[in-house]
Amino acid sequence: MAHDVLAGVSISGLLVPEAVAYAGIANLPPEAGHALLAGLVVSMH
Numbered sequence: 001m002a003h004d005v006l007a008g009v010s011i012s013g014l015l016v017p018e019a020v021a022y023a024g025i026a027n028l029p030p031e032a033g034h035a036l037l038a039g040l041v042v043s044m045h
Contacts, residue, residue, distance in 0.1 A: 012037070 015037055023033035 016034070019033035019037045020030045021033070023030055023036070026032075
């Protein structure tokens with residue numbers, strides 16, 4: 001279980017800046033990138 005948590009934290013550390021960057025490319029506020037990430041997390045459960 002600890003390895004799964006570590007993997008999840010590592011991946012989220014990579015995805016958050018990427019989502020914010022994509023939001024910036026689309027001329028959206030950075031909060032939109034966080035919303036995309038939250039949607040991804042919800043859809044996985």
